[in-house]
Structure formats: C-alpha cells, structure tokens
Amino acid sequence: MTVHLLWIINQSGQLIAKSSFTAPENIGELGAKPDLQLTMSSILFSTYGMSQELTPNANPVDSAGMTLVECEEHNIHIYETPTLVKFVLVSDSRTRECNALFRELHSLYVEYVMKNPFHIVDEGGIGQPIRIAAFTGAVKRAVDRYHAAGVLTATRK
Amino acid sequence: MWFLKPTTRNKVEVVLLVINFCCCCCCCFFCCRQARTEPLFTAPPSHVNASCQKSRCILSKCHLDSLPSSLALLEGVGMTLYSIYIFNRYGDNIFYMQWNRTSAVQEGEASLVAGFIYTLQHLSSQLSSSGTSGLRAVQTPFYKLHYAETMTGYRVALLTCRNVSTALVQGIFIEMFRDVFHKTLTRDLNYRHEPGCMITNPDFAEGLEALFRSKQLLE
Numbered sequence: 001m002t003v004h005l006l007w008i009i010n011q012s013g014q015l016i017a018k019s020s021f022t023a024p025e026n027i028g029e030l031g032a033k034p035d036l037q038l039t040m041s042s043i044l045f046s047t048y049g050m051s052q053e054l055t056p057n058a059n060p061v062d063s064a065g066m067t068l069v070e071c072e073e074h075n076i077h078i079y080e081t082p083t084l085v086k087f088v089l090v091s092d093s094r095t096r097e098c099n100a101l102f103r104e105l106h107s108l109y110v111e112y113v114m115k116n117p118f119h120i121v122d123e124g125g126i127g128q129p130i131r132i133a134a135f136t137g138a139v140k141r142a143v144d145r146y147h148a149a150g151v152l153t154a155t156r157k
Numbered sequence: 158m159w160f161l162k163p164t165t166r167n168k169v170e171v172v173l174l175v176i177n178f179c180c181c182c183c184c185c186f187f188c189c190r191q192a193r194t195e196p197l198f199t200a201p202p203s204h205v206n207a208s209c210q211k212s213r214c215i216l217s218k219c220h221l222d223s224l225p226s227s228l229a230l231l232e233g234v235g236m237t238l239y240s241i242y243i244f245n246r247y248g249d250n251i252f253y254m255q256w257n258r259t260s261a262v263q264e265g266e267a268s269l270v271a272g273f274i275y276t277l278q279h280l281s282s283q284l285s286s287s288g289t290s291g292l293r294a295v296q297t298p299f300y301k302l303h304y305a306e307t308m309t310g311y312r313v314a315l316l317t318c319r320n321v322s323t324a325l326v327q328g329i330f331i332e333m334f335r336d337v338f339h340k341t342l343t344r345d346l347n348y349r350h351e352p353g354c355m356i357t358n359p360d361f362a363e364g365l366e367a368l369f370r371s372k373q374l375l376e
Contacts, residue, residue, distance in 0.1 A: 025286060026286070027284050028282075028283055028284050028285050028286050029283040029284075030283055030284055036283065040280055040283065043276055043279075043280060044280065046276070047273055047276050047277055047280075050269060050272065050273040050276075051273065051295060051297055051302075052297075053266075053269060054266070054269060054270060054273065054300075054302070054316070055260070055297070055299045055300060056239040056240060056255075056258045056259075056260050056299075056300055056316055064297055064298040064299060065297060066295050066296060066297045067296055067297060067298065068294075068295070068296040069277060069280075069281070069292070069294075069295050069296075070292075070293045070294040070295070070296070070323055071281035071284065071285065071291040071292050071293060072281070072285060072291025072292075072293065073284070073285045073286065073287075073291055074281070074284050074285070074291075076280075076281075076284075090284065
C-alpha cells in the first residue's frame, strides 16, 4: 500500500506534474535520473494509445486504455479523466487498486489547478507545468493519509 | 472535425498509425540514448495520433452506460482466451493463435504487440532496483495481456479476459516453456532458431491447447 510516484500527463502527452513520495531508490533509474521521467511519461502516453488499439472482441467505438501494469516490483496505475488528463501512480506490487486515491487527486486537481485563473492549461497545444505550491502540498497530504490508512489496514490484518 | 470521422479505419490509416507509434517510440528512445535533457515544452503529437485517441476516448465516455453490460458479459462467460503471440529474440512473430476472438486482426498487429510489450518491459526495467525486466501483465477494462520472457529471448504475450489471474498464467507460461516448447521445438531437429523461422510444428499448437484445456482456460 505504498505509492512512490505520481505523474499527471495532459491530453497532448506532456508531463505537467510529478511528485515523489518515497526515497528515489525505490523507483530505480527514474529516481536516480529525474529528467528521465519526462521521456518515460511520453512513452507511457504512447503505450496507452497502443493498448486501445489492441482491444479484441469489443465494439470499436468502445475503447479504453490500460488501467494497471503489473511488474515484479511495482504496479503502475493509470486513471484517465473525461477531459483526457491522465493520472499515473507508481506503487509497490501489492497495491491492487487506487481508485479512491485517484478520485481524491482528481478533486484536488479540479480545486487547485482548474479553478486557478493564472494557470494556463493548454496554449497552442503546449501545456504548462503545474507550479502551484498549494496543490503540491495537498497532494502530499492526500498520499500521506492514504499511507496512514494502509498502515491501519495492515495492522488490522 | 474529429468527431465526424468514421469509426472504421481503412488499412492505410492503421498502417500510418502503427508507423507513427513506432516513430514516436524510436524518437523517445533516441533521446534517452543520447542522455540529453528533454525540454519540458515538447511539440504535441501529430494530428492523426491526437485526433484518433481523443475521438476514441470521448466516444468511449459517451458509451459509458454500455461498459457495465460489456463487463457483465465478460464476467459471466468465465475465463476466456483471445489470442497468443510468441516472438523470438529478433522480434519476429513466430507463432500466433486465436480462439474466442470476434474482432478482425488488424494489419501489422503483431508488430504493434511486439512494440507494446517491449516498451512496457523497458519502462518496468527502469523502475526496478535490480534492473531486470519484471513486466507481468497489463490490464484494461476489456482485456488483460499477460507477458513472460525466457533468458534466451523468447517472449510470449497472451490476451485474455480480465478475470484470469496473473499468477495462474505465469505458472502456465513456465509449464509451456518447460514442457510443450522444449519437447516440440527445442528437440525438433527441423526447427532452426534463426531470424524469420516460424513455428510450423503442429504438435506445438496441439500441446499448447491441451495445456490450456488442462487449466480450464479452454473448453
């Protein structure tokens, strides 16, 4: 129940926000080289489109991209809003789903980013990174509450 | 306007889409290899990529009411197999088989699957502290893609419904490579492990289906 990393990718495929919640060594090379996250987030955006193309046995109009990538040490959770903004969470491999946390992060995004009159969402197809200190603080508090809830659950088990 | 485009795509557009994805991935890997700092304000993807993805996503939201019924159908059927791809170390698609699939196989789909699993494997190896590739499964609301790789470079991608457990399929993959693959291909003197050699031994397909039947994935 540990969340290591949060990415927010806009509809053009640009990384507009990233937050780390644990030590950098928990996410391997992405922690050692933070600039690599820009490249890997674009790659994840492309693979999201690929996963839609590969859907067998479905109405071609109904296409949904990947929601969970299971790796040996991590799980990558992806949540797409109706406005095509993608929230990506990298967690440990024991975390099965993060839907409640995604909804909370989406609410924080609406409250702190969308309602900010000085934040430019997408100017001529080029997105602006989210540099709002209140949003960053709120995200960290939400993830800390999530970690605390996870600890309680683990203790109860 | 993107929403006026027809939902069915002709072959040229699909091929362009595939080429576009491949170019996008190659470009990203090139940047990664050069170890340059990529600027935060990158050019947006091409019109075809963006418009196709946007149209599909928004239309999917319009059909949000149909999602529960689709998922209920999938849940009711039980465990379903769609297709399997096997690639050798050179990236060639040496084996393909499909079972309960109703959508047509798109042109170049094997290459798309190969690029897809290679990209995610690369991403997962960069996340892991040991540096090894640890990709196991990719889950979407409609299907689940299971992945395994041998030390000799053979990769298998199995598309199933989303009910199938990852641990079950990983065990099946181990049995497949240890028993079926070994008996029908490694010991086959006529099969050469070289670029472009397809698996034409019918015993492999029969052994694979027998293995899936023993695990109740096929009836």
